[in-house]
Amino acid sequence: MSDFFKGIPALRYEGPDSANDFAFHHYNPDEVVMGKRMEDHLRFAVAYWHSFAYEGGDPFGGRTFQRPWFDGGMAGAKQKADVAFEMFDLLGAPFFCFHDADVRPEGADFAENTRNLEEIVDYFAAKMERSKTRLLWGTANLFTNRRYMAGAATNPDPDIFAFAAATVKTCIDATHKLGGENYVLWGGREGYETLLNTDLGAEAEHMARFLHMVVDYKHKIGFKGTILIEPKPQEPSKHQYDYDVSTVYGFLKRFGLENEIRVNIEQGHAILAGHSFEHEIAMATSLGIFGSIDMNRNDYQSGWDTDQFPNNVPEVAVAYYEILKAGGFTTGGTNFDARIRRQSLDPEDLILAHAGAMDVCARGLKAAAAALEDGSLEAARKARYAGWERAEAQEMLASGTLDGIAARVLKDGINPQPKSGRQERLENIWNRFV
Incomplete structure (x- = not known):
């Protein structure tokens, strides 16, 4: 046990009239909504990168958080894991998600990266034996290291393609070993900055071959989870090839992958693409490729991906309406791809941010369920198309x-x-x- 969250109690449901900050006011895991426990509907996950690896920086300033595990090598990585699982337990979080670079220190080469990852995966496995929290999905960070400045699967250098492929192999192995229910591919720099040095045709073919190798390896090792792609239109690249759900579907269809890969949709990315969150969810369900969601919000004054925790119940409700209408999650869930603000320095800020977001999602889910059970909207929709x-x-x-x-x-x-x-x-x- 660490003392990072010392004095903070485990959160319990106390109802909307409670004045206790460290309680759930709307999220009751055992409340039955449309025949299913709320926890099983929402399938909340904590994002390891924002909660434990984020240093509080922004484009104009560096680290503001002082976490005892920063810069601590493997010992720091294990301390970070100790704190992470303590937070999972305080929140009663059923799932978490991670990139390899979030959980292990960066090594001198691929072999050291792999050893570090395998060591921390074993550490996770021991912790998971004593925790209710499971792995929703794992992924590889193929965008932060300078080697990926021109992409990973779409990089003009075949050695970087190879390094990325090898890294993904180790991350799928880690996800499989920990019983993960999905594996995510986010092409953070799979795109271009200028067409003056870009071969669009070659990069598309290389990316497709990369995805086929991922799918082939999944089946080879018997991984039963879902492979997911997370769309994003730009930022950091000027243009990214996984622009939105429709673009991803067209790519999958073109290369014969539409039955193997689904999408993980982020609210903030949907807005950057000029869509709404519910549009992207509805599009994915209509195309048969809906998988999971990253729940967050943008600051609509900023115009960039601020990854804030959700606080708008009507906005959340319409997203869950589309999810419930399509039958709900299967292997997917609600991952809080969100980070506290760089001025929110205290450990309790991290707990309360998640607690508030879980309450907002609970309210949204219940509103969506009530509207769906009422049936007025669906009856009106059916009447509009009755002539057909x-x-x-x-x-x-x-x-x-x-x-x-x-x-x-x-x-x-x-x-x-x-x-x-x-x-x-x-x-x-x-x-x-x-």
Whole structure:
């Protein structure tokens, strides 16, 4: 045990009337919503990188946090793990997520990186035997080290491609050993800065080959988890190849991977792409590639990815509405890809940020469930498309031709008039629940 969270109690559900900061006011893990425990719906995960590796820096200033494990080598990595699992227990978090670089010190070469990772994975495994917290997903950091400044799978240097592939192999092994339910590929620099030095065709082919190797290795070792790609449009690269859900799907379809890989959707990335979070979720569910979510928010004044904890219940609710409508999570969950602000220096800030976010998500889930169970929105949606249930409409889709349809329009005197989309009424219905 460490003393990092000394004096902070384990959080319990006390209800909305409680004035206790160190309690859940809306998140009751055992409350049944639509026939399932709230904990099993939401499947919360703590992000190792933001919670334990983030130093409080921003583009204009460096480290503000003073954590006892910073710069501590392997001993520091183990101390960080001790603190992490203490926090998981305080929150009752069912899952966590990590990059390799978050959990192990950087070695001099690939062999040392691998030894360091394997040592900390064994340390995790021992801790997980005494904790309820499981691994939602693991991933490889293929963007921070300077070797990846021009990408990993899309790097013009085949040796960097090889180093990245070898690193992913070790991270899949780690995820598999720890019983992870997913493996994520985030191409933080899989894109370009300028077309003057970029071969788009070659980079697409190389990235596809990389993904095929990941899928092949998953099956070779018997990893039953889901492979996920996390879309992002830009930042740090000027343009990234995994721009949004539709772009990712087109890429997967082009290279025959659409049945093997799904998406992990982040709220902040959706906004950067010019979409809403719920749009990206709905698009993924409609395409059959929805997997998991990274829950956070951006500061809408900043225009960049600020990775703040969610605090907007209506915004969260509409996202969970799309998830519940599609049947809920399977192997995925709600990962808090969010970090406390660089002025939030105290250990309790880390606990309270997660507690507040879990409450916000609980409120959003319950609102979404109530709206879905009410059925008014879905009934209105069905009514709007009811004309397509008529026999002639079905025949038009199945075997219609332009000349045949034109003849029917003339024969039947079809002269349709537009009908109201009733958006304001539907928004009023939605607002009854949020």
